[in-house]
Amino acid sequence: MSGSLKIKTIVRLRPSIKTEQPDNGIVIDSPTSLSVVNPRNPVESFRFKYQSVYGPGASQEDIWDKDVQELLDHVWEGLTVTVFAYGVTSSGKTHTIQGTKADPGIIPRVVDFLFQNCTTKDRITMSYMEIYRDEVYDLLNGGASSPKLPVREDRDGKVVVQNLTEMHLSCVDDFNAIFSTAAKCRSVGATNLNHASSRSHAILCLNIARAMGETTLIGSINLVDLAGSENNKLTGNDPARMLESSAINKSLAVLGQVVFALNQGASRIPYRDSKLTRILQDALGGGSVGLLICNLAPGSKFRTDTLNTLNFASRTREIENKLTVNEKDNRPQPKAHFAAVQPSKPTAAPRASVAVSGPTTSTGLAVPSGSSSRPSLAPPRPSSSTSTTSRTTSRSSILPRSGRNSALDDAEVRAREREEIERRVRAEAEKDRQRLEAQFAEKERELAERERLRQKEIAMEKEREAAKEREKRLEAELEAQRDLNRQREQEMEEERARIRQKETEEILTRAREDMEARISRAVEEEVKRRMDDLQAQREAEAAAVAAASAAVTPSDSSFGSSSAHDMDSEVKKRLDALEAQYALQRADAKELDNMSSKARRDMAGAFLNVARQYHDKQDWQTALVFYRRCQSFVPDNAKLRARIQEVEIAIEKEKQGVTFSPVKQSGKGSKRQPSPALVPGFGKEAQNMDLDDPAGNDFEFDFQQLRQTRQGKATKNQKKRSRGEAAPAPPTIEEESSDIEVDVILKEDDGDEDGAKPVKKKKRTIGSWLKGKAKAKYDLGSGDENEPPVMSDEDEDGKARSGKSKGRKGKKVKA
Numbered sequence: 001m002s003g004s005l006k007i008k009t010i011v012r013l014r015p016s017i018k019t020e021q022p023d024n025g026i027v028i029d030s031p032t033s034l035s036v037v038n039p040r041n042p043v044e045s046f047r048f049k050y051q052s053v054y055g056p057g058a059s060q061e062d063i064w065d066k067d068v069q070e071l072l073d074h075v076w077e078g079l080t081v082t083v084f085a086y087g088v089t090s091s092g093k094t095h096t097i098q099g100t101k102a103d104p105g106i107i108p109r110v111v112d113f114l115f116q117n118c119t120t121k122d123r124i125t126m127s128y129m130e131i132y133r134d135e136v137y138d139l140l141n142g143g144a145s146s147p148k149l150p151v152r153e154d155r156d157g158k159v160v161v162q163n164l165t166e167m168h169l170s171c172v173d174d175f176n177a178i179f180s181t182a183a184k185c186r187s188v189g190a191t192n193l194n195h196a197s198s199r200s201h202a203i204l205c206l207n208i209a210r211a212m213g214e215t216t217l218i219g220s221i222n223l224v225d226l227a228g229s230e231n232n233k234l235t236g237n238d239p240a241r242m243l244e245s246s247a248i249n250k251s252l253a254v255l256g257q258v259v260f261a262l263n264q265g266a267s268r269i270p271y272r273d274s275k276l277t278r279i280l281q282d283a284l285g286g287g288s289v290g291l292l293i294c295n296l297a298p299g300s301k302f303r304t305d306t307l308n309t310l311n312f313a314s315r316t317r318e319i320e321n322k323l324t325v326n327e328k329d330n331r332p333q334p335k336a337h338f339a340a341v342q343p344s345k346p347t348a349a350p351r352a353s354v355a356v357s358g359p360t361t362s363t364g365l366a367v368p369s370g371s372s373s374r375p376s377l378a379p380p381r382p383s384s385s386t387s388t389t390s391r392t393t394s395r396s397s398i399l400p401r402s403g404r405n406s407a408l409d410d411a412e413v414r415a416r417e418r419e420e421i422e423r424r425v426r427a428e429a430e431k432d433r434q435r436l437e438a439q440f441a442e443k444e445r446e447l448a449e450r451e452r453l454r455q456k457e458i459a460m461e462k463e464r465e466a467a468k469e470r471e472k473r474l475e476a477e478l479e480a481q482r483d484l485n486r487q488r489e490q491e492m493e494e495e496r497a498r499i500r501q502k503e504t505e506e507i508l509t510r511a512r513e514d515m516e517a518r519i520s521r522a523v524e525e526e527v528k529r530r531m532d533d534l535q536a537q538r539e540a541e542a543a544a545v546a547a548a549s550a551a552v553t554p555s556d557s558s559f560g561s562s563s564a565h566d567m568d569s570e571v572k573k574r575l576d577a578l579e580a581q582y583a584l585q586r587a588d589a590k591e592l593d594n595m596s597s598k599a600r601r602d603m604a605g606a607f608l609n610v611a612r613q614y615h616d617k618q619d620w621q622t623a624l625v626f627y628r629r630c631q632s633f634v635p636d637n638a639k640l641r642a643r644i645q646e647v648e649i650a651i652e653k654e655k656q657g658v659t660f661s662p663v664k665q666s667g668k669g670s671k672r673q674p675s676p677a678l679v680p681g682f683g684k685e686a687q688n689m690d691l692d693d694p695a696g697n698d699f700e701f702d703f704q705q706l707r708q709t710r711q712g713k714a715t716k717n718q719k720k721r722s723r724g725e726a727a728p729a730p731p732t733i734e735e736e737s738s739d740i741e742v743d744v745i746l747k748e749d750d751g752d753e754d755g756a757k758p759v760k761k762k763k764r765t766i767g768s769w770l771k772g773k774a775k776a777k778y779d780l781g782s783g784d785e786n787e788p789p790v791m792s793d794e795d796e797d798g799k800a801r802s803g804k805s806k807g808r809k810g811k812k813v814k815a
């Protein structure tokens with residue numbers, strides 16, 4: 001088989017081991033892709049795609065069956081197959097490549113496979129080496145305790161590990177015995193991350209030579225268990241481990257550079273910068289079939305290494321190898337003849353192959369096809385020697401001396417030329433390397449700058465988010481404060497309303513008490529005065545009787561003198577009464593000066609009430625006193641004047657022994673018409689409400705409806721206040737009654753004696769009524785002689801309205 005083939009790249013994520021926390025940072029999306037969370041920005045993740053992706057549940061067998069076994073077919077075609085495991089320390093490279101007895105990895109499966117499929121003609125050999133601190137040691141010869149082996153390029157440009165032991169295998173057991181001993185020689189040490197951490201890169205090489213008539217196909221399998229990249233902060237390495245670690249990391253860095261340079265198509269690939277890349281030259285951009293297994297470890301502490309490993313894998317899968325069949329010509333070589341000796345052409349050899357040569361064995365990890373320099377599996381036979389060295393020896397032995405000298409000169413010249421070319425190539429390569437490194441550094445700087453800006457942007461975004469959050473919190477706090485203020489204001493408003501209400505009630509109570517006190521004072525004084533008068537009168541009468549019985553005088557003169565005496569005492573009494581009344585009126589007049597018109601009306605009403613009570617009892621004297629006192633507050637009221645005159649007449653008549661029928665208190669008929677002020681539930685508020693029709697019409701007014709509305713509202717407000725809620729100020733009676741309808745009885749004067757007669761009813765609201773109101777009908781100071789003054793909740797008969805109102809519930813009253 002020939003042609004080119006890209007390196008096959010697969011990924012394997014190992015399960016979490018006992019001491020590790022489960023990790024969701026790596027997600028296997030499909031059998032060929034996975035996503036890894038960005039360690040710098042956890043909301044972001046990177047997605048990768050490879051030929052195969054194995055999760056923690058995948059077995060050794062799965063990997064073998066799907067991705068490894070098929071490659072071994074190429075071995076029988078004389079190709080070199082290189083499988084290498086790459087990954088951070090403890091990611092499972094050794095587990096995958098080597099495995100354990102219970103869970104065998106790739107190596108034992110390959111050996112089984114080879115022996116199952118080989119024929120008796122096939123010859124299988126093995127070599128096993130380790131690269132420890134950038135030196136090569138033979139693991140079949142004691143590993144790092146044996147001498148280090150030089151890595152050279154032979155004349156054909158092949159990389160060879162000199163003196164590496166190659167052992168023949170006849171069966172699987174042979175291999176197991178040799179390998180288990182050799183594996184123990186491998187440099188392994190304990191770190192914090194892996195108790196059996198590989199401190200070296202191990203390369204097991206299995207060669208299969210199959211004779212095919214005149215040629216022998218030499219297939220090879222290189223199984224490479226790389227040491228893992230290490231973060232010394234995590235591994236907790238001691239100084240010795242640090243040196244190992246630095247060598248491991250350096251060789252892996254060069255491996256990365258080689259892959260990078262191959263991807264870039266660079267003219268110089270830095271294989272020579274480490275022993276590892278030098279030896280793997282054939283697998284990387286050389287002539288072999290390549291399989292890269294990237295091992296991943298779960299856990300956030302490995303996240304950056306995981307991403308590095310996956311980036312490395314992505315770059316490696318782009319590398320294309322030009323496959324080269326390793327073939328050996330079995331035909332006997334023609335006898336050495338100087339004409340046949342040609343300098344070997346470096347271009348004829350494969351670009352990169354690893355060959356090992358030593359004193360006892362001469363075999364290669366990869367062998368150039370058809371080349372006479374191909375190492376043989378059997379000990380070298382003189383007749384078919386393929387080594388350049390033996391060719392050179394036979395050539396020199398047949399040359400004459402002078403010819404030998406000139407041949408030596410030629411060789412020297414060629415050697416010098418070669419050195420010169422090598423020097424130039426190296427200088428050029430060095431320049432390329434420096435240029436690439438500069439580019440690399442520049443790229444890294446660019447990436448670092450981009451990363452810095454991204455981090456800055458993230459930090460600013462976070463800051464913006466935090467500021468928004470703060471603003472929201474402040475706004476909420478402000479709103480809460482505003483609510484609190486509103487609530488407090490409402491409470492204060494309610495408190496003020498309560499205080500106002502209380503003050504009003506107190507003022508009213510005080511006024512009422514004051515008035516009651518004055519009335520009772522006045523009554524007491526009057527009663528006392530009258531008692532005194534009565535006493536004086538009785539004493540005077542007793543004295544007069546005594547004097548009359550003692551004196552002996554003619555009957556007419558005695559009659560004349562008795563009559564004069566009576567006249568005197570009567571005049572005197574009247575004078576006393578007038579004086580007393582005058583004194584009272586003076587006292588009232590004094591008070592009157594300081595009173596408001598409303599207070600005057602109140603006082604007049606109070607006295608009128610008392611006067612009426614005496615009037616009803618036909619105690620004309622006392623009634624007269626109170627009517628007069630009432631008059632001192634409303635001196636211009638004509639009706640009151642007339643009432644006083646009536647009472648005075650009654651007194652006169654009484655004195656004359658004439659029976660006197662009680663004076664009617666209503667000037668208009670048997671039934672006094674209630675005024676709005678007398679409607680229960682309204683008290684004196686309605687006094688100022690003028691319900692007089694400007695047109696002089698009468699009307700009916702449903703006070704009961706108004707009262708109920710008002711009481712309903714008052715109860716509602718009271719309840720509100722008891723709950724501590726704000727209640728509106730009580731509306732005025734005008735406001736409340738404005739929508740209430742009344743029936744207006746229009747009157748028409750038909751010219752006869754009866755005067756105006758009610759003819760029809762018309763509905764009007766109190767509001768509209770009030771708009772057109774004329775003078776105040778019930779104003780005590782109005783001087784209206786046709787209407788009685790209205791002072792309190794009692795009607796003119798002195799009966800409480802509340803009692804009457806019960807009987808009138810729901811009935812329309814005539815105003």
Ligand SMILES: Nc1ncnc2c1ncn2[C@@H]1O[C@H](COP(=O)(O)OP(=O)(O)OP(=O)(O)O)[C@@H](O)[C@H]1O
Binds near residue numbers: 089196198295
């Ligand atoms: N697929 C797996 N299933 C179960 N256990 C595993 C698996 N892969 C690795 N391990 C365990 O993880 C631990 C580390 O594995 P291993 O030694 O193979 O890592 P490594 O990559 O070779 O590390 P180092 O580079 O340090 O040599 C071992 O205990 C191994 O048994």
